[in-house]
Amino acid sequence: MKDKAYLVWSLLVLALSYTVPYLILRECRDLSLYAFWLVLTLIHFAVTLIYLKGGVPWRS
Amino acid sequence: MEELTAAVITLALYLLVGTIIALLSRRVGIKTTSDYYVAGHRLGGILAAISYAATTYSAFMMVGLVGLTYATGVGAFGFEITYLLSTIFLLSYVAPKVWKLAKERNWVSPAEMISDLYGLKPLSLIVAAMYLLALIPYASAQLIAVGRMVEGMAPGLYWLGIVLGVVAALIWTGLSGMWSLASTDLYQGLWMILAAIGFITWLFLWGGPDIASGTVRMAEKGLLGMKWSPLVFVSYSIPWAFFAVTNPQVVQKLYTPKDERALRRLITLFTLFGLSYTVIVTVIGLASRALTEAGRIPAIKVGDQVTPILLSYAPLPLAVFVFTSIVAAAMTTMDAIVLALSSTASRDVYQRFLGGDDRTAINLGRISILILLLLLSYVAYLKIGFIVDLSVLASALLLPLAPVTLIGWFYGRRGKVMGYAAIASLASGFSIGLYWALVHGARKSLVTPIFGLPSTLFILVVSTLIMLIPLARR
Numbered sequence: 001m002k003d004k005a006y007l008v009w010s011l012l013v014l015a016l017s018y019t020v021p022y023l024i025l026r027e028c029r030d031l032s033l034y035a036f037w038l039v040l041t042l043i044h045f046a047v048t049l050i051y052l053k054g055g056v057p058w059r060s
Numbered sequence: 061m062e063e064l065t066a067a068v069i070t071l072a073l074y075l076l077v078g079t080i081i082a083l084l085s086r087r088v089g090i091k092t093t094s095d096y097y098v099a100g101h102r103l104g105g106i107l108a109a110i111s112y113a114a115t116t117y118s119a120f121m122m123v124g125l126v127g128l129t130y131a132t133g134v135g136a137f138g139f140e141i142t143y144l145l146s147t148i149f150l151l152s153y154v155a156p157k158v159w160k161l162a163k164e165r166n167w168v169s170p171a172e173m174i175s176d177l178y179g180l181k182p183l184s185l186i187v188a189a190m191y192l193l194a195l196i197p198y199a200s201a202q203l204i205a206v207g208r209m210v211e212g213m214a215p216g217l218y219w220l221g222i223v224l225g226v227v228a229a230l231i232w233t234g235l236s237g238m239w240s241l242a243s244t245d246l247y248q249g250l251w252m253i254l255a256a257i258g259f260i261t262w263l264f265l266w267g268g269p270d271i272a273s274g275t276v277r278m279a280e281k282g283l284l285g286m287k288w289s290p291l292v293f294v295s296y297s298i299p300w301a302f303f304a305v306t307n308p309q310v311v312q313k314l315y316t317p318k319d320e321r322a323l324r325r326l327i328t329l330f331t332l333f334g335l336s337y338t339v340i341v342t343v344i345g346l347a348s349r350a351l352t353e354a355g356r357i358p359a360i361k362v363g364d365q366v367t368p369i370l371l372s373y374a375p376l377p378l379a380v381f382v383f384t385s386i387v388a389a390a391m392t393t394m395d396a397i398v399l400a401l402s403s404t405a406s407r408d409v410y411q412r413f414l415g416g417d418d419r420t421a422i423n424l425g426r427i428s429i430l431i432l433l434l435l436l437s438y439v440a441y442l443k444i445g446f447i448v449d450l451s452v453l454a455s456a457l458l459l460p461l462a463p464v465t466l467i468g469w470f471y472g473r474r475g476k477v478m479g480y481a482a483i484a485s486l487a488s489g490f491s492i493g494l495y496w497a498l499v500h501g502a503r504k505s506l507v508t509p510i511f512g513l514p515s516t517l518f519i520l521v522v523s524t525l526i527m528l529i530p531l532a533r534r
Contacts, residue, residue, distance in 0.1 A: 010149035017142050021286040029279040033134045037141045044145055045331050048152050052324050
């Protein structure tokens with residue numbers, strides 16, 4: 001179950017990283033786009049840490 | 061003269077310390093090809109993590125990516141960060157499975173892994189041929205970068221850079237295989253990140269107010285928004301998104317951690333290294349462009365010249381330190397590719413097909429490292445322009461390995477039909493990539509769509525569909 005949730009989460013993150021820059025931040029005139037990708041990566045990293053450290057029985 | 065002396069001293073120090081580290085790693089006993097090529101699956105987490113990161117991040121970062129960010133703005137950060145996002149996911153989701161299987165089945169080379177997953181021996185030779193064709197230009201481009209960096213510090217001594225690069229690679233890789241490679245990678249990885257921190261600190265101290273005013277002008281030109289077209293963004297980022305699965309020099313690193321804790325540490329430390337290095341490098345690129353917009357430095361037409369021009373303003377010790385870090389980045393990537401290709405020669409060809417013993421296989425591996433390095437040095441010495449172009453293609457040509465490897469990891473060993481589908485998938489994807497490169501040229505082929513789809517996405521879809529047909533019929 002946790003594996004599936006992490007898979008869905010990761011695909012969502014990747015989808016956001018490709019779409020948001022074109023749909024919302026294409027014409028931005030400040031560092032929002034840079035901040036978006038940076039924060040997205042930090043959140044993804046935090047979720048990954050929880051996935052890895054949360055006693056998850058790793059895929060076998 | 062002062063510059064030449066500083067360059068020679070720094071390079072000599074860098075090479076000397078690396079060689080001492082490689083010599084010390086000899087203390088580890090090496091009896092089997094598993095010991096030699098994957099450190100007997102006994103690497104600690106820190107060593108495995110920094111080695112993975114140093115192998116991944118080549119000279120492209122501090123030279124190519126800085127230039128790309130300078131020219132195209134924030135979009136270049138997105139291109140590199142999608143690689144990291146995808147790799148975090150791939151490493152966390154599939155690496156544990158790969159690591160377990162590698163230990164159980166004693167995998168040493170990635171080509172061996174694929175042939176084992178599909179139960180088809182000849183598959184390893186096909187994969188090995190793909191690796192050779194795709195990675196020789198990529199590794200040569202790294203050696204060319206070493207030569208150019210040495211030439212940049214000591215004009216006219218391009219050849220010396222090639223010779224030093226080959227000799228160092230021979231000692232650092234050939235001596236104790238993965239043990240000496242990972243140990244020197246750790247040392248070079250630290251050199252890379254420390255130099256990057258030093259570079260960005262100096263840049264902001266030197267150009268602070270101008271960077272701020274230049275950034276406002278960059279915003280007016282749209283460089284803070286998404287200037288990359290969707291076609292270019294997808295075409296460039298797709299091969300990199302699957303880099304962790306398709307490139308043997310990093311796949312092989314997944315076999316090395318000694319236990320689950322070490323593997324977890326590999327994933328977390330690699331992510332921290334990758335994110336820090338990517339942010340520093342792209343901020344350097346953006347700050348350089350801001351300095352141009354503010355009139356502090358001249359406009360730079362050739363992307364690869366941004367870092368060298370910027371460093372011409374830096375204090376000499378820092379400039380030499382950063383140049384040497386670029387040599388280190390190129391060396392770590394080249395060393396790992398050479399070791400991965402050598403493992404194919406000694407393990408896949410000699411041991412698995414001819415049934416050779418471990419000791420001879422290791423010696424054969426060392427000879428193949430020497431031959432590969434001589435080949436790379438010859439190509440690098442000729443400075444053939446299209447070699448660098450072909451190196452851009454490496455990840456695209458290896459892209460068909462993504463569905464074959466991923467499906468193999470999850471649905472492998474399901475009869476020979478799947479193995480034949482894998483051969484068809486690899487042949488089709490690789491041929492399309494090569495044909496498109498021959499028709500349009502290496503660089504342009506990446507951004508020339510096929511039937512309306514970005515070319516790399518088309519290759520990925522075709523290779524995946526061929527793999528899914530037999531899977532769906534079962």
